[in-house]
Amino acid sequence: MDPEQRSPALADEQKQSSPSPVCQQSPLQPLEQQHHEKVKLREINPYLTCHICKGYLIDATTISECLHSFCRSCIIKFLEDSSFCPVCEVIINKAKPNLKLDKTLQDIVYKLVPGLFLAEMLRRKRFYAERPGEAGRVSPEQRGEDTERTIFNPQDRISLSLEYIG
Secondary structure, eight states, X not given: XXXXXXXXXXXXXXXXXXXXXXXXXXXXXXXXXXXXXXXXXXXXXXXXXXXXTOSBOSSEEEETTTXXXXXXXXXXXXXXXOOBOTTTOOBOOSSSOOEEEOHHHHHHXXXXXXXXXXXXXXXXXXXXXXXXXXXXXXXXTTTTOOOOOGGGOTTOOOOOOOOOOO
């Protein structure tokens, strides 16, 4: 069909759906122009610490039902005697607890707490050096051999957004 024979409504619809030749400016500013506010570690500590041991999260593990996070060893030990979340008391299936390792949260903890990653890797290395029979059953990171991760440089600039759900 010749474009001149189309109905005016169809022609208008095609004009509206075709991309505009003018490029829209993004509302985001370049990183150098953005306002940065330093946040003290103590202000975000409640999001980085285990509610059971009160220390920084190690092997962060999240309960899928309520999304509360704990050290893996702390929550596993807690669930041996209990069947609920220690924070909100939501019931957890004891036969098949829905716990997920939260690598992203753990990476954030290691990134924000200077020296924590290296200290944990050294602790693991000593532990498995004393128990060589158990070392073969775990990954290199679990044995403390993965100390070359570059994401934990304290001089790196990071962007962190925390959202309260609840």
